[in-house]
Amino acid sequence: MKNTLLHKAKTLLSYILIISAGLGIGIGAKYGLDLYNQQPNLISQNTNPHYKGVDSKVIIYTTQWCPYCKKAKQYLTDNSIDYIERDIESGSEEINRLYKSIGYPGVPKIVIGNKIINGFNESLLSNVLSSQDLL
Template sequence: MDNDVVIYTTSWCDFCKRAKKYLREKNIEFYERDIELNDKNTEQLYNSIGLKGVPQIIIGDKIINGFNKELIDIELASLESLH
């Protein structure tokens, strides 16, 4: 699942920390993009999502707004069935 999971975060966001911990516990590799690091690419990608707030979790082509274990599990299962 190389780069199939991306999470937009901030350093101060508790739900971001929970989401990252949950993905690590499930041994899911993910790419983290901190929206506060003033990286133009990250800013453009984050803005293209059209949603505000963090975490924004992208699994495949699905976007999960916030930390929701059930939705994460559903989308991970869908992604695994494609591989």
């Protein structure tokens, strides 16, 4: 009787350890993958091609359906910042080429000087605009 009870306890403990290890590995793998795929908030690169033939100091790559694009445009408008909007779904090959040159998917992408803000982050946008004497 004691051996059977001890055997059942050991088996149950083994199952619990195996399941716990599996969960730990799975959660760790997901965290590692998320960290690996994380996009930078601020990208520094040569932005000269984005400004070719443009007078504005701010360019924003958007889509019509993106709520964060709308927030970014509203922020720029509220702060009297002139900008050029480039809709990446407009079908323009030039806009798509420039957008893809940034190297990270998603919108909005806000080009200011030699910096590109990846997404809408109000405090980062304020800092970059201030550093370019635009705010």
